[in-house]
Amino acid sequence: MVLLMAGTVVCLPVVLPRILAGVEVNPWKIAQPLLFLMLLPLLAGLIAHAKFPSLPVWLRPSLGFVSNLSGLVVVVLIVALNFKSVLSVFGTGAIFAGVVFVVLSAWTGWLLGGPDRATGDPDVVNRASAMYGTPDAIAARLDELRKVGVGYVLVNGGGSGGGERGRASLRRFAREVMPAFADAMPTAQAAE
Numbered sequence: 001m002v003l004l005m006a007g008t009v010v011c012l013p014v015v016l017p018r019i020l021a022g023v024e025v026n027p028w029k030i031a032q033p034l035l036f037l038m039l040l041p042l043l044a045g046l047i048a049h050a051k052f053p054s055l056p057v058w059l060r061p062s063l064g065f066v067s068n069l070s071g072l073v074v075v076v077l078i079v080a081l082n083f084k085s086v087l088s089v090f091g092t093g094a095i096f097a098g099v100v101f102v103v104l105s106a107w108t109g110w111l112l113g114g115p116d117r118a119t120g121d122p123d124v125v126n127r128a129s130a131m132y133g134t135p136d137a138i139a140a141r142l143d144e145l146r147k148v149g150v151g152y153v154l155v156n157g158g159g160s161g162g163g164e165r166g167r168a169s170l171r172r173f174a175r176e177v178m179p180a181f182a183d184a185m186p187t188a189q190a191a192e
């Protein structure tokens with residue numbers, strides 16, 4: 001979401017003047033509502049989650065429904081209350097600019113994420129990117145990555161259910177998998 005917000009603030013001032021003659025776009029006017037309506041609530045949510053880890057599990061079902069319903073109501077009200085303005089947008093090129101932005105964003109996501117991520121098959125994505133199994137199997141997979149030049153991996157115990165189970169999984173990883181790679185790290189890095 002943050003990447004999309006940054007892309008919007010950077011892309012729209014560059015693209016819109018090229019498509020719509022005489023249009024001037026102020027990046028701060030675009031960034032301001034994104035900052036106050038998206039980034040600050042996101043930050044507040046992250047802080048609340050850090051202080052009250054069980055809160056999202058309790059709130060998710062009801063807030064998910066409220067969020068979907070309110071989003072639908074807002075879209076319907078915007079179109080209904082501004083119907084003449086919405087109709088006047090057709091033929092100006094703004095719809096075309098929006099479509100170009102969405103297509104370029106989707107293409108960039110596909111290009112950076114790969115086709116399996118774009119198709120959205122969670123099983124394919126998990127099997128291709130997640131590492132799970134015995135410590136020996138994980139060490140073998142990490143060794144394959146090391147041989148093709150991967151220098152760093154992100155380790156996450158959340159797939160083990162998070163909480164104590166996730167911490168136990170990370171401790172087991174440190175105890176049973178990491179020693180296989182101790183000689184591969186320079187001494188200064190190993191000490192960090």
